[in-house]
Amino acid sequence: MAGKSNLCGNMSKMSISNDKESKSGHGGLANKLPPGTLGNQTTCSTNVKKLEIVRNTPIYKYDIKICIIFESQNGDVEKEISKESLINVENFRSKKYCDRAYQYVIKNNKNVFGNQSTFFYDRQSSIYTLKELKNTEYNFTVPPKEVTRDNAKAITVQIRKVADTFQATSEDIKKTHNTVHRLEDKTLLEALNTIIAQTPRDNKNVITVNGSTHYLVDANIPGLKPSNNSYNTKFMGSGLTDAVKVLEGADPKNPELFLVTELKKTLFHQEYQNLADKLYELDNRVELYKPNSREANNLLPQVKGLVCYLQNSQTAPLQTDAPLVVVKGFGPAANSKESEFETTDFGKVTVKEYFLKKHKMELNYPGMMTIKGEIRNKRCLFPAEVLVVCEDQIVRTEQLPSNEQSSAIRETAIPPFYRKKETQAVVEAIGLEPPPNKVIADVLKIKKGFVNVPARVMPSPLVRFSKNAAEVRNAKWRGGEFVQPAKIQNWEMVFIEPSNRFNSKVFLGNLLKTMKSSGIKCNEPNTETISKYSQRNLENVFIKAKNNGVSFIFFVTRDSLTSHGDIKLLEKKYEIVTQDNRLSVAENAKSATLENIVNKINIKNGGLNYIVTAGLELNKPECSIVGFDISLNRAADAPPVIGFAANVLEQTNKFAGGYKFIQNSKPEVVGPVLQEVMTEVIKRTKKNRKVPNEFIVYFNGINEGQFPVINENYVPYIKEAFKNFESEMGKKPLLTVIAASKTHNERLYKPDANPKDNATFQNAAVGTVVDKVLVNPSINEFFLLSHAAFQGTAKATKYTLLHDTAKKTMNDLEVLTFQLCHLHEIVNSSTSLPIPLLCADRNTKRSELIYKNSELRDQKDLHKKDMERFVAECNEKLSYEGTNLYFTRYNA
Numbered sequence: 001m002a003g004k005s006n007l008c009g010n011m012s013k014m015s016i017s018n019d020k021e022s023k024s025g026h027g028g029l030a031n032k033l034p035p036g037t038l039g040n041q042t043t044c045s046t047n048v049k050k051l052e053i054v055r056n057t058p059i060y061k062y063d064i065k066i067c068i069i070f071e072s073q074n075g076d077v078e079k080e081i082s083k084e085s086l087i088n089v090e091n092f093r094s095k096k097y098c099d100r101a102y103q104y105v106i107k108n109n110k111n112v113f114g115n116q117s118t119f120f121y122d123r124q125s126s127i128y129t130l131k132e133l134k135n136t137e138y139n140f141t142v143p144p145k146e147v148t149r150d151n152a153k154a155i156t157v158q159i160r161k162v163a164d165t166f167q168a169t170s171e172d173i174k175k176t177h178n179t180v181h182r183l184e185d186k187t188l189l190e191a192l193n194t195i196i197a198q199t200p201r202d203n204k205n206v207i208t209v210n211g212s213t214h215y216l217v218d219a220n221i222p223g224l225k226p227s228n229n230s231y232n233t234k235f236m237g238s239g240l241t242d243a244v245k246v247l248e249g250a251d252p253k254n255p256e257l258f259l260v261t262e263l264k265k266t267l268f269h270q271e272y273q274n275l276a277d278k279l280y281e282l283d284n285r286v287e288l289y290k291p292n293s294r295e296a297n298n299l300l301p302q303v304k305g306l307v308c309y310l311q312n313s314q315t316a317p318l319q320t321d322a323p324l325v326v327v328k329g330f331g332p333a334a335n336s337k338e339s340e341f342e343t344t345d346f347g348k349v350t351v352k353e354y355f356l357k358k359h360k361m362e363l364n365y366p367g368m369m370t371i372k373g374e375i376r377n378k379r380c381l382f383p384a385e386v387l388v389v390c391e392d393q394i395v396r397t398e399q400l401p402s403n404e405q406s407s408a409i410r411e412t413a414i415p416p417f418y419r420k421k422e423t424q425a426v427v428e429a430i431g432l433e434p435p436p437n438k439v440i441a442d443v444l445k446i447k448k449g450f451v452n453v454p455a456r457v458m459p460s461p462l463v464r465f466s467k468n469a470a471e472v473r474n475a476k477w478r479g480g481e482f483v484q485p486a487k488i489q490n491w492e493m494v495f496i497e498p499s500n501r502f503n504s505k506v507f508l509g510n511l512l513k514t515m516k517s518s519g520i521k522c523n524e525p526n527t528e529t530i531s532k533y534s535q536r537n538l539e540n541v542f543i544k545a546k547n548n549g550v551s552f553i554f555f556v557t558r559d560s561l562t563s564h565g566d567i568k569l570l571e572k573k574y575e576i577v578t579q580d581n582r583l584s585v586a587e588n589a590k591s592a593t594l595e596n597i598v599n600k601i602n603i604k605n606g607g608l609n610y611i612v613t614a615g616l617e618l619n620k621p622e623c624s625i626v627g628f629d630i631s632l633n634r635a636a637d638a639p640p641v642i643g644f645a646a647n648v649l650e651q652t653n654k655f656a657g658g659y660k661f662i663q664n665s666k667p668e669v670v671g672p673v674l675q676e677v678m679t680e681v682i683k684r685t686k687k688n689r690k691v692p693n694e695f696i697v698y699f700n701g702i703n704e705g706q707f708p709v710i711n712e713n714y715v716p717y718i719k720e721a722f723k724n725f726e727s728e729m730g731k732k733p734l735l736t737v738i739a740a741s742k743t744h745n746e747r748l749y750k751p752d753a754n755p756k757d758n759a760t761f762q763n764a765a766v767g768t769v770v771d772k773v774l775v776n777p778s779i780n781e782f783f784l785l786s787h788a789a790f791q792g793t794a795k796a797t798k799y800t801l802l803h804d805t806a807k808k809t810m811n812d813l814e815v816l817t818f819q820l821c822h823l824h825e826i827v828n829s830s831t832s833l834p835i836p837l838l839c840a841d842r843n844t845k846r847s848e849l850i851y852k853n854s855e856l857r858d859q860k861d862l863h864k865k866d867m868e869r870f871v872a873e874c875n876e877k878l879s880y881e882g883t884n885l886y887f888t889r890y891n892a
Helices: 007-013 091-107 172-176 187-202 275-282 294-302 351-359 402-412 416-430 504-517 535-547 564-574 583-587 591-604 667-688 704-720 723-729 810-820 835-852 855-859 861-878
Strands: 040-046 048-053 058-070 077-080 119-121 126-129 137-142 154-161 206-209 213-216 234-247 256-269 307-310 324-333 341-343 347-349 369-375 378-382 387-389 444-446 452-457 462-464 491-496 526-530 552-557 577-582 611-613 623-631 641-646 656-661 694-700 734-741 768-770 780-785 797-804
Touching: 040 768, 058 091, 058 187, 091 119, 091 137, 091 154, 119 187, 126 187, 172 187, 187 206, 187 213, 187 234, 187 444, 213 256, 213 416, 234 402, 234 416, 256 402, 256 416, 275 294, 275 387, 294 324, 324 378, 341 351, 347 351, 491 504, 491 535, 504 526, 504 591, 526 535, 535 552, 535 564, 552 564, 552 583, 552 591, 564 577, 564 835, 577 583, 577 591, 623 667, 623 835, 641 667, 641 835, 656 667, 656 835, 656 861, 667 704, 667 723, 694 704, 694 835, 704 734, 704 797, 734 810, 780 810, 797 810, 835 855, 835 861, 855 861
Parallel strands: 491 526, 491 552, 552 577, 623 694, 694 734
Antiparallel strands: 040 452, 048 256, 048 444, 058 077, 058 126, 058 154, 119 126, 137 154, 206 213, 213 234, 234 256, 307 324, 307 387, 324 369, 341 347, 369 378, 452 768, 462 611, 623 641, 641 656, 734 797, 768 780, 780 797
């Protein structure tokens, strides 16, 4: 494609100077700044409890290695289960095996361990204890039948004391945090988290997932609202995530221990359900479907990725040591010729014949699609009725149909007053609210009640339209005539399978009226109707539009159709901006809805609806504000992707961007892409305004453990992009790098929330910022509540300053970030993320959508041996780079 850059070629040419290279964790983050001062002082309640630790208490750490030994023709085979990979399907079972082996050793060797209540095991490879063992190493054997029904020869357990440098005492609080990652010693926190988790694990009414999330088996407890929704083959679990953290506390010079407790409402798959029964409950016509039919493809996402036990008997009880099968897809019916395969014992047989001859099983549903399953890294066909859903499996978003997604969102959107109340109820139920003055494991006290923290409420910015300024109230404001109205001369409106009751002329008339009152200059569109949707009919619309010079297509689509992905794939292919609107929205479009639709039309067509009037960097033509969102794309089964956006256009309030697929998320892969994007940002800003010499870069999708990677690996690549422009910049370019996170577990509550108020007024005020007490003692963090919640509890976003050569103050960072949260331009309300990150996030989601609807999705397995080539092809065919839509708000 003309103008398309060779991503792989460019990456191979990119490098960073040797003096810039550093090992992750060796460089420091930005030095600690004084807290901000702007705004009205207030107080927030939290979901955090204070901990008190018994002084001068030693905590000893031991490694534990647990192995299962199997006999084979080539000798004994040893499999270590105490360090099972988290992505390994056997992981959940290995933890149970480890716990059984550990419990056996502890109970049967009291001469070594004494009182077992002073030992705490993380069900993986670490034991913490308040009692030092006599020897530095012990070796035990466990009878296999105590752990597994597998045909194991032996189970061995080795316990070995770790080096003294990894031991801890209760005085090590200050060692847990540092601006230099490698100088942090987290041993104390690891030990305390393991000790805290022991109480819920010992509770028979609790199941623990991923070590620190505890769900109630019986959630019928006082203070906890029961689930009123019915989920097909699923149930809503109530629980809590807990984490021991060292936070700044009341005295920044003396950090303190806290316990963060976050309420969890999570859907689980119904455990021990026969997979054939599950499929019938999901769709009672399943036995009629062919593997690649539209109906089967709609059903598959609800079960894809499920882990099941293989049960080759219709009468024997379920064995939880049975082989595990991961659902990968649907195959031909068990009784069909297409299911035939060669066997050593029976020759060529169908799946039905195989189970009859091998296992003496007469299938109940021989005409049902088989399951393409993965077992021990092999792909096989299985009848659904021989598979049983394993326990404790969380339902992923892509496994939920849209109606159940809506129900789950409503159920988990709990107003603040009740969320805090339910959090306390679960804390008590799982055992984390001990009696006053009770010392847990002779080392910790959990203080009663949640802590309050000092906060400020920053003033909202003024939003300015062409002829009026709007005051922001409760995160919302009234619209006006656009600052930069678009000109749309040649456009089309396409109705896809509209209902008989829909009056398209009335809708179009109202839409045109709203467009013109907002200042948009437009002609009436050509209109077309697709009475029966097909991909071919849709593409014909694009072909004709391209030939006629159409620049914008507005779709009104029947709600039940899944045409959205096809529309966006063709948008990219033909370089025609599109807007896809559901028929139900168009049918009931009132003035407010029409305003939102027109807001999006203007932005997509190059206009700008409003600006935020403020000083600082937001209105400096020489300042580039950039957002990067790094997504692993696991839900879409696509290559990882980097979404990005920046204010590269003529108006500094105007943000646009794109995305790039990458091979993996390793720093040496991500870094060169960041350098390429930053180079493009500088070029476009230079063309539209002037060469920038100040850069503010936000990252999203990065966890705290990766902060050193940004600071030490990504920042040098970003700075490398500056070098070709330094002579034009007039001064040494300034760089500020900030990481945003919405995956933290801290909550901010209004202390005096009234349960009779609606959710908006129960929440803390929009503009609330916390940069004391609840933050890291060594690095610069702030929590900002920048949006309103109309149903549940608004969650503040946490921001961390990683790198800064511009000498910003906390006021500078907090005010700018809050202002950027008012530039969505589509709905006249503020957002939870600043606009560069919001756009970048939307771009990563667009990459997933386009990939899922492309032919390349079916070719990934074929290209695994040459991922570099496959990713280059994805960028060539599926990204907007090289098109006239690149660095526009095509994805408004």
